[in-house]
Amino acid sequence: MTGTIVVFGATGYAGELAVEALMRRGIRPVVAGHSAARTQAAAQRLGGLEHRLADATDLDSLRALVAAGDVLITTVGPFDHVGHNAAQAAADQGAHYLDSTGEVGFVRTLQDRHDTQARRTGATMLPAFGNDYVPGFLAGAVAIQRGGTTVRSLDIGYFIDGSLRGGKGLSKGTRTTVAEGLSLPVTLWHNHTLVDRRAAATVRSFRIDGRTRTAALATGTEVLFLPREHPQLASVTVYNGWFPEISRLLPLVTALTTTVSQLPLGARALDTVLSRTTGEPGGPDTAERARTRAHTVAVAKDAGGTVLAEVHVVGPSVYDLTAELMAWAGDELAHGRAAAAGVLSPTEAFGLDTLTRACADIGLVVS
Template identity: 50%
Template sequence: MNGRVVLLGATGYTGGLVLDALRRRGVRPTVAGRDPTALAALAARSGGPDQWVVDARAPEELRRNLRPGDVLITTAGPFGRLGLPVARAAADAGAHYLDSSGEVGFVRALHDRYHHRACETGAVMLPAFGYDYVPGMLAAALALREAGTAARCVDIGYFATGTVRRGLSRGTRAALRDGLVLPSARRHRRVIVEERTASRLRDFTVRGRRTPAFLVSGTEVLFLPREFPSLDDVTVYNGWFPALGRFLPFWSALAHAATRLPAGGRIAEALTLPLAIGPPGGPDAAVRARVSSYVVALASPAAGHGAPLAEVHLEGPDPYGLTGELVAWAAERLADRRSGATPGVVGPLTAFGLDALRQGCAALGLAPVRDRAP
């Protein structure tokens, strides 16, 4: 391994999972964050890694110290507010970049602003490289490869089995709450359009049962057509809460309508408050052990027409543990200057290729399964 690995946000919940995954791989990262006391405590219990005191809102320290070929991982969100200056520091330095964002608007802005600069400096920039949205990208690519050139549409559903509601992190709860009042991007007739979140429902088969899922954003909309140019439609759904699935469209419509009223922001906050209730941090190892990730991709000849040409199901570790492992896997590959990953703001398929991504995910426990009854 040639490049240094720098982990910004190491003292947070997701950062801690990434740090643990890196250490299991024998990677000794530099830990970075804005609180020197918290960094020192983390370093003391993590074998004494190097430390950088860095504020994501003013990342001059990163800009001064990053070198070409370094790998910068950031888990410091919300990314729409804190992420762009950090990403610019990496692009300008020619350092590779990974983040755990699930914010598709941020990913679009990242591409628009820094793709060409990253190509110039040789930086590989991989946003949203975790449970959001690598499993869906992999499942869709496998389904599209199986379906062949007749496929024009892919629908992707994200699910989790087990005690999901009690196992959500504070960040996930905040993202779900915000997502109900923000539009979701989907690709329709080769154009990216924005629709109200949860305005569409689709049933998927999960372990032998038809399970509803609602419309959400996903970076599959942005990156899949680059690998499969014949795609007309790409739509992403979330089915974590099947008991609420039929109700969420009405809840979303009410919250969205409230934002147009005087004092609508406060009304929308009140309507979505139940989604934010929960403890700080995130689920511990015992809770995560009772949850698994499950993703379905359906490749079809056209949206809403005909039976799927191919259907792929992936199952793997819990979403939070999987995110930590995926980021660590990618960081280790990027730090090896022989990896040959494609520069620019790219998705995992463009960066590594389908076969390498499939093999890497399988090694982490995320692999195709036959759908089965419980």
Template identity: 50%
Template sequence: MSAKIVVFGASGYTGRLAVSSLLARGEQPVLAGRSENSLRPLAEPHGLQYLTADVSEPATVRALVEPGDVLLSTVGPFNRYGYAAAAAAADAGAHYLDSTGEVDFVQRVQQEFTARAADSGTTMVPAFGYDYVPGTLAGALAAKAAGTPGGHLRIGYFALGSLRRGISGGTRATLAEALARPTSVYAGGSLRSRRMGSETYKFKVQNQARRAFLAMGTEVFFLPDSYPGLSSVEVYNGWFPGLSRVAGPLTRAAAALERLPGGRKAVAKFASMGGAPGGGPDEQERSRSGSYAVANLSDSRGYTVVEVHVQGPNVYTLTGELLAEAAVALRDGRAVSAGVQGPVGAFGLDGLTALCARAGLRVI
């Protein structure tokens, strides 16, 4: 029997996008999730198999995959609900990828499953969506183009068009989790903790200067492994330029609020305000915005050595496309390394560049 692609969380917002992208490629994924009533109407029109599984019963998640299969998980927030899928893939000897934007979850997957995945010859690629593939691609291309040791790499994420009503519930939940937590930067050969929003940086986006604030990103974990000459790696978010001016005080206040009784719920409620209905923006809303990332590599004096820009479709559309492309690549044996890997480690820079191009992400 040929290896199968299983989409766990198929009836959720990101899961539906990934399934749609797989179907557009002629694939027949297996749909999985908690509710048969939610899965059946998605599966039957396309003649797809569907299976029920619940993270509260890890054995049901483990039963979804066999050795050589691909488990694509969109079940989040991942710090609460994502562990069962990653553990199931590691136990089964299956490939794995997910849509998380939670960097501490990625670190947990790294710590717990790297050796097991390497021993079984499988590849696990967490956070393979808009968070954080575009920045990884741009950063890797910049590091390769520089061609010399050293360099301070700053990666900025931006949206083209309006995201005012175009942010999903999952993104807002991730924001709520992150507001009061420190983020990581790579500097001096190791990871260092910084307060989210404590610094800002101006990037050039379509010939205009746009400010972004220090944010979380898996680039700080994976790019130094692929390009050990990098002196530092930092990730910035510039979705809302006005927010960059107040990000520092906002995250400081969120951290203080979270320490109070009921503070965590208050932060989560604030982050959920104004989200897109139905779990996330529909196709029409997504068509109004695009994704953009910039990698700026400077020398020790602060002069730009290399700058790489990448542009793609809406952040959620791009995530669905990236997940579908990566799932097919893993299933077809196109990974270049086993273990828990970042995008470059998993597919190589040439392979990642080609994969991203097929997903609609192009280098400018």
């Protein structure tokens, strides 16, 4: 029996893209949101879909969205503020779970709170199943496979081919996550343990298409899962090179925002500033998304620092990529094709070979 797929947040930018991606696969999901008028309007605009109401602050309303074997896809964030109840509802009900978060702290909390319960109820929970951070898992796992048993460290860099045009190519949700991340610690896997560092505390260079591009220390769920799958890894570090024009200034920016956030009234003042700089709701249209492509690289090294493998993964716009990845995974989960229950990584849930083929089908290609 195939489970029902419910998209919570379908009235928003990322949620609507996910619904459209599901429909391209011949799937008619249920759309869900907290506003009756907006949810009904979205359901009609997207093809006369079934719609249901739920509120991110009301756990019972979220539990009512899904039953055992169903799939809850949620794009409602910021996740550390409003995402916990949706994850709890899925774990309680034995429903599979997907989200579009880029917040590693949120994913760590899901691991701590829900992994045991999800395994008991049969729920497969796949947080950050979009450009955050499936391409990094794919590139990293292939690099480890190619590099062999002596791989000890993995550096993963996220880049954009094309220009974000001063932020015009970013959604409000992405701008909010990036802005809030300036004052939040970054988690990395270092000497076989998780440690926290200041965001952008270091800058690293990668070779992309024959030229050197810089990227700053950033957050990524690869550090939480890849060492579990590959115990030989002593370090996993993630970098972001989306903003090359300011990458070398980011250490100073994050040092300043971190200091301000720790001062009396500083956090409140910082929140006020950030709320005014993230812009209007929505995101880039089809034409704007076509200006950019996602480009992720993984570099595997041995204990002495010798490069053993370098893998590049290139695909469509980060927003189209996220929608297509969630649609594919939602379909797989609805048909019961995950390898296990619990809070899992993409490779733990589907295996590297299946993930590689599925990514290639949606245009995310390994080289």
